[in-house]
Amino acid sequence: MRTPTSRRRRPHIAGGSPVWLFDLDNTLHHASHAIFPAINQGMTQYIIDALQVDLDEANRLRTGYTQRYGATLLGLTRHHPLDPNDFLKVVHTFPDLGSMIRHERGVARLVASLPGRKIVLTNAPETYARAVLRELRIERLFEQVIAIEHMRDRRHWRAKPDHSMLRKTMRDAHVSLKDAILVEDTRSHLKNYRRLGIRTVWITGHLPRKPHADGVPTRLPGTGRPHYVDRCIRSLKSLRLGTRSVRLKGQQTGRSHAADRQA
Structure with a gap:
């Protein structure tokens, strides 16, 4: 039986030994709620x-x-x-960090179910990043946290989406760019790194929403999946291999709230 065009599946991200590069804020947790x-x-x-x-x-x-x-x-x-x-x-110091965090249900199970290596790649500092991962109970699932302190060179501090920084940090972590999959909420980072051959996943479920005049939040208007995004998802559960890709039309395309901070 033929599959209707409107219900065609998009191909899953392939790869023999994937290395997942997870952004932290608005990717592994809902930072726009209180932390940003x-x-x-x-x-x-x-x-x-x-x-x-x-x-x-x-x-x-x-x-x-x-x-x-x-x-x-x-x-x-x-x-x-x-x-x-x-x-x-x-x-980045919050005595009540635990009360500020919102995240998907079962986030530890979702991350653990992904095959391959897992690394956090964030423009936030390491102490904060590890504190968030501990609150989420997923710190042990990541072999490494590459934070902004680790991105600097002899002359300058660097951060995503700097190309030379990524190449160096990936060499240091023994990661081939062709094996890397970046999971990120900020489109400019995805666009810049797709040019290096990295596969890209845009997660939109934690992006802020634009309120109507009556104060009710709504999704930001969108035009679909950008050409530099291999997959567009709303939830981490859609990353699990073998699950059906979410519909790509009508997804949020506004810049991440992270554009107003350093991550």
């Missing part, structure tokens, strides 16, 4: 205190550096005399 707003507020306040600027200027620097360099930290270290390690520690 707190990080944004913390970065803005840090910039106000360190650079002695007003609120509007601090917000302009925070968002502008993220858009220009991929991370607020990179712009701050290149243009201002401040301590990057202190900045990362201050804006």
Whole structure:
């Protein structure tokens, strides 16, 4: 029996020994719920205190550096005399982190079911990343956490989606780019790394929603799967090999809320 065109399956991501490169925030957990707003507020306040600027200027620097360099930290270290390690520690320390985290049910089982190696690749600092993974009870499932401290070279701090940084970190981790699968919520990172031959999965289920005039949240308007995305999913459960790919039309295509922070 012929399969109707509207119900055709898209091919699954193939690969003999995949290496999963997971982003952290808005990928493994719902950072837009409480963590991103707190990080944004913390970065803005840090910039106000360190650079002695007003609120509007601090917000302009925070968002502008993220858009220009991929991370607020990179712009701050290149243009201002401040301590990057202190900045990362201050804006990513949350005494009540556990209460701020939201995630998919069964996230540990979903990640554990994936074949191959698993690495976290995040523009967040390692201490914060590992704290989140512990709260999710999945830290042991990842062989390595490549955080922003590990992305720097002798001259500069670097972050996703820097090409030279990725090549170096992948060499250090003994990962061939052709075996890598990037699971990420930020489209600019997916677009840049697809050019290197990495397979890409865009996860949209944690992206923020645009409210109607009545305050009811709705999905951001979209035009379907970008050409540089191999698969578009809403949930981690769709990554399991053998499951049917989600429908790609009508998915969210807005930039991740992470564009307003350094991750």
